Amino acid sequence: MYRIALKMLMGDRGKYLGIIMGLTFASLIMTQQPAIFVGLIMRSYSFITDLGLPDIWVMDPEVQWVDDIKPLQDTELYRVRGVAGVAWAMPLYKGLLKARLPNGMFQTCIVVGLDDATLVGGPPRMVEGRLADLRRADAVIIDIDGAREKLSQPPAVPGGKRVELKVGDTLELNDHRAVVVGFSKNTRTILSQPVLYTTYSRAKQFAPRERKMLSFILAKAASDESLAAVTRRIGATTGLAAYSREEFMGVTFRYFLKNTGIPINFGVSVMLGFIVGAAIAGQTFYSFTRENLRQFGVLKAMGTSNWMLLRMILLQATLVGMIGYGLGVGLTSLFGWAMRNTILAFKFPWYLLLFSGIGVTLICAFAALISIRRVIRLEPAVVFKS
């Protein structure tokens, strides 16, 4: 009987493909959109995750997320260093500065100033040069994506390739010379601005003079102390905000959720995908059942139980569900693969599989349910109606 159920469904090519297309669409939208969303969210705090060494971030208590810079006085650094359980604490400058390219164009960059002695807070990975090269005069390290995109210059000849920044090139930041000594590989930030690393003292020269310059204090808890305890102690002693890396990611993430329309936007897309997919698939599945009511009636008259008919319809729904889900998820993966080297934010963690799996299951359950209701109510005597 199960084979008959499958043949009934697959024999009706048009409806069969229609249902699968609806489900594929739904599962595609329900994975692809959230995947971009997750990608964006991860970029919102990529500056934090890219910084491996420190486990405590100290900042002004008013700071709402990682790009919300409220500088501290340099003396705060010594206060944090004085807190018991702090293994070390280093200054970090983070600010937006305009860089003047060799051809005279300007580009806003994220400038990161690292502690001169230890260079704590450097990029996650170097692709050319070494971090220690920052100790050379006027040295800066630039993230490779920035160097290839926003900091590249228009082609010398029309139709040629854009001229990428290379080691040895010079930029100007507020009339200060900066020499490119290397390139790093960073996780993109949300606005994909180029990231430019230099030392803390040089960053202070680059930046327009302000009373306070210290953006963050990066600290490490002593190995015999609990992270939570040290974090709490820094906060209590200095009156500053001290977060573990995960906490700061959370703060940034929540700011992002609350203050940008992005989650709502993606939520709406996902809902639409779900609704449109459910409408197409559910409606087509139901009309498939309705058109086959006579066949179901014949089976019923011949002695097939409602319970068996229910299982047959569930099997049909499961089949289209699995195919639609597989195609949708496959297309999403393909999309992610095709976009892997582009600026597009895309992350496809396992829980999105679960998410769209639940979505597709709901659609199929709904489609099966309305169909089953109809078939169970069906009087077998309809078979003699002409």
Add this chain to the structure above:
Amino acid sequence: MAADQDLAVSCRGLLKTYGTGEAMVTALQGVDLDVRQGELMMLVGPSGCGKTTLISVMAGILDQSEGDCRVFGQDLMHLRNHAKLAFRARNIGFVFQAYNLLPTLTAAENVTVPLLINGVGRKEALKKAEQVLEQVGLGTRTRSLPSQLSGGQQQRVAIARAIIHEPRLIVCDEPTSALDHETGHKVMELLKGIAMGRDRTLVIVTHDARIFEFADRIAEMDDGRVTRVVTNSSQLH
């Protein structure tokens, strides 16, 4: 009169109404009818007189409103649901005017359905189906889809499906109405020749006077009642 145990179907005071209130239609108003085992009984009468309703009750796919209907001694209306399903699966074969084959199944697969419902394995059912299709003269069309068969061929597939599980009662509603005279005649010959047997009873609803000759007895209905039962069509009118 035949003894009770020789009766395939026995109806007494059968009443059937559809709907309620103003919209109520009385389809059967006191049908008394016996169908003997092993006979081919035809139900004739004008359209709307209740023939289809009557065989639906006999086949156990419709409950009467009042009265008594026993099929091989069983009071189907008062059987529990699953017992009734099992009874139908075991004992009843159906032939319809519109064939009612499953369009996406091959002829052989269509014929296996009653066996599958009875729990027979697929392989065995297919083997049997091919044999029965052979019997109805469609041995070469077992893999054809209904849409690839003519009306007469489809009805032969339907007959094969109605007999494959060797039911004791086969009900047919206008089995020849959709067919031309010659094809209809062949279908009746098949029904009479293959479907009939000592343990097999046929009740055929028809208004096709050209096939009356195949009947053992003919029950004439009018306005929800059986008006008379004759053994020879020449006795009608």
